[in-house]
Amino acid sequence: MIQNQRQGNEKSADTIIVGGGVFGLWAARHAIKRGERVLVLDKRRIGDGASGGFLGALMPHMPDFWEPKKQMQFDALSAMPKAILGLEEDTGIDCGYRRCGRLMPLTHEKMPDNAKRRIQGAKLYWVDGKGAHIYEMSYLPPNFRDTIAEGWLNEAIAPFGATYDTLSARINPRAYLHALATYVRSSDHGLGEIRECVQVTSFNEKQNSVSVLLTSGETLSAGRLVIANGWEAYDLLRGAEAKVGDQLITGRGVKGQALLLDFEHNDDRPILYDNGSYVVPHANNKIAIGSTSVNDWMPLGLGRLDEEWATESFAGDVVRGDPMAGKLIEASIGSFDHQDMDFYEYAMKLCPSIKNAPISERWANIRPRNTVRDMKTGKIGTEPIFGLLDGSNRVEVKVSGFKISLGIGHSLFA
Numbered sequence: 012m013i014q015n016q017r018q019g020n021e022k023s024a025d026t027i028i029v030g031g032g033v034f035g036l037w038a039a040r041h042a043i044k045r046g047e048r049v050l051v052l053d054k055r056r057i058g059d060g061a062s063g064g065f066l067g068a069l070m071p072h073m074p075d076f077w078e079p080k081k082q083m084q085f086d087a088l089s090a091m092p093k094a095i096l097g098l099e100e101d102t103g104i105d106c107g108y109r110r111c112g113r114l115m116p117l118t119h120e121k122m123p124d125n126a127k128r129r130i131q132g133a134k135l136y137w138v139d140g141k142g143a144h145i146y147e148m149s150y151l152p153p154n155f156r157d158t159i160a161e162g163w164l165n166e167a168i169a170p171f172g173a174t175y176d177t178l179s180a181r182i183n184p185r186a187y188l189h190a191l192a193t194y195v196r197s198s199d200h201g202l203g204e205i206r207e208c209v210q211v212t213s214f215n216e217k218q219n220s221v222s223v224l225l226t227s228g229e230t231l232s233a234g235r236l237v238i239a240n241g242w243e244a245y246d247l248l249r250g251a252e253a254k255v256g257d258q259l260i261t262g263r264g265v266k267g268q269a270l271l272l273d274f275e276h277n278d279d280r281p282i283l284y285d286n287g288s289y290v291v292p293h294a295n296n297k298i299a300i301g302s303t304s305v306n307d308w309m310p311l312g313l314g315r316l317d318e319e320w321a322t323e324s325f326a327g328d329v330v331r332g333d334p335m336a337g338k339l340i341e342a343s344i345g346s347f348d349h350q351d352m353d354f355y356e357y358a359m360k361l362c363p364s365i366k367n368a369p370i371s372e373r374w375a376n377i378r379p380r381n382t383v384r385d386m387k388t389g390k391i392g393t394e395p396i397f398g399l400l401d402g403s404n405r406v407e408v409k410v411s412g413f414k415i416s417l418g419i420g421h422s423l424f425a
């Protein structure tokens with residue numbers, strides 16, 4: 012077991028990671044591969060955060076109006092099969108990854124023109140390091156006979172046809188997280204430890220180390236700290252007035268919910284996506300449906316959004332000092348709103364064949380969404396923030412990615 016800090020300069024680990032979601036556990040895997048002793052601390056249990064759901068869509072940004080963020084995600088999605096294979100070989104756990112592709116209906120007369128631009132963009136940008144065209148986006152005219160859409164995507168909802176891409180994939184998030192945690196805990200390398208139900212309240216960087224303070228009053232120290240605690244990172248970073256460049260790191264938690272259906276299928280169908288609704292076929296005769304996006308979900312006015320919806324004044328200090336407020340927030344995180352079912356209704360329109368499939372599980376959680384302004388455009392972006400804190404040699408931040416995190420976690424830490 013990795014030691015607690017006692018007196019003097021003894022370090023608890025080479026690297027401490029706050030948060031055991033997909034970002035934190037990938038940070039741990041990479042650090043262990045480098046031979047570092049790693050301690051992952053999670054306030055709850057592994058899988059209780061946003062990474063522990065079942066939707067698992069790995070969907071590329073549209074291949075038009077290309078920019079560095081899209082290239083970063085493309086590189087990550089391209090590298091994913093190798094990253095997953097390595098994890099599966101190390102742990103013997105099947106992560107349920109399949110490059111299943113994605114169908115998107117063209118619902119409006121202007122959409123075929125957009126589709127042409129994207130199909131052209133895929134030829135230009137979805138290429139490997141040697142410039143070879145490796146994934147494609149194609150156009151399916153209305154009436155899907157003899158295509159991958161037949162009997163799956165509703166023709167009536169796609170009067171102008173559909174696009175199909177071969178880059179999109181799916182993964183089973185729970186199996187994926189379980190594999191990552193299993194790797195970190197593995198006695199084969201003996202370098203990793205995960206402590207659950209341990210909350211970090213602040214951190215402090217010194218010349219030769221960085222320490223974290225836990226709610227228990229215990230202090231742990233390491234040579235390096237990775238902050239990867241999802242939407243709650245904004246509260247932890249605000250306490251330290253943490254910056255990227257010259258601006259404070261801000262963000263908010265956006266609640267989402269999803270459903271899991273039992274439906275017999277051959278697991279050879281693509282993801283369907285339109286209008287915020289996803290239909291994601293998974294192995295073992297499961298279909299996941301998602302998802303909602305609710306900004307104003309926190310009870311008791313404990314999280315308020317400013318006028319531009321840029322920062323959320325989550326009253327973390329109040330919650331830490333008031334167990335009842337903390338309990339109310341925990342209950343709110345996982346509570347499924349049975350009135351908020353438009354995403355499900357629309358998914359049934361997209362894919363009528365699953366209309367009578369029984370619901371086997373309902374799930375809700377909170378995604379992190381950065382609201383840091385783009386330095387060039389001033390726009391509030393949703394890209395992930397990763398890298399060293401401004402002025403720090405020891406504290407790294409790995410936060411957000413909003414709806415694309417499951418497909419980039421492996422690459423942010425290489």
Ligand SMILES: Cc1cc2nc3c(=O)[nH]c(=O)nc-3n(C[C@H](O)[C@H](O)[C@H](O)COP(=O)(O)OP(=O)(O)OC[C@H]3O[C@@H](n4cnc5c(N)ncnc54)[C@H](O)[C@@H]3O)c2cc1C
Nearest residue numbers: 030032033034054060061062068211240241267415416417
């Ligand atoms: C309904 C829904 C559907 C989604 N669908 C998709 C999808 O299809 N594809 C996709 O790519 N993404 C999807 N996402 C988003 C994605 O799941 C998240 O963005 C991603 O999992 C975030 O990972 P993370 O590691 O940053 O955070 P998390 O997985 O939330 O992990 C953070 C961990 O930090 C812990 N923690 C918090 N505070 C502290 C503290 N102070 N001390 C110690 N530990 C702490 C938490 O307990 C938690 O376990 C979805 C999210 C939701 C809610």
